[in-house]
Amino acid sequence: MDKINCKVILCGPAIGKTYLANHDSHFVDIDGERAKYKYGLDNKSYEELEKGKLNRGEVVNKDYHEYTINLLNETISSGKIALMSYQEKILNYVIDNNIDYCLVYADIDSREEYISRMKERGNSDKFINDMTNTIAWNDFYKRNEEDRRPKYKIKLKKGEYLSDIKDSFC
Secondary structure (H helix, E strand, O other): OOOEOOOEEEEOOOOOHHHHHHHOOOEEEHHHHHHHHHHOOOOOOHHHHHHOOOOOOOOOOOOHHHHHHHHHHHHHHOOOEEEEOOOHHHHHHHHHOOOOEEEEEEOHHHHHHHHHHHHHOOOOHHHHHHHHOHHHHHHHHHHHHHOOOOOEEEEEOOOOOHHHOHHHEO
């Protein structure tokens, strides 16, 4: 496989964005930084952040979109790769500014595995259900399959994480 030359990797939950960013300084978890800023969660542990998804409290920094776009631009300018999930306003910025990105998503048959991944990392039952109920899972997969906007697309196999394919990116 040729190296994928993109500045942003877009992916869903439990793909391994935070793990990769914590273990390889070439990658930055934009979502984690955005959430910390948006909700004022700088002093929270990874476990606390995962448990609090969908229930993080009041937004304390209303300019979080601008903050995220600035962080995204800083990440790209520094030669690093930004990792992010589907944040429509931020994704629209990426598309509108012709920033090459790669969509990484789970195989349709990996649903049970992703439920286990989310449970292991401490996500709430509500978050897990919202992300993996049969209708949501199938819709998410179909949208990923049909999406023609990303320059690159990678469908992860069962048991595969973002860190397993990190060497594909330059």
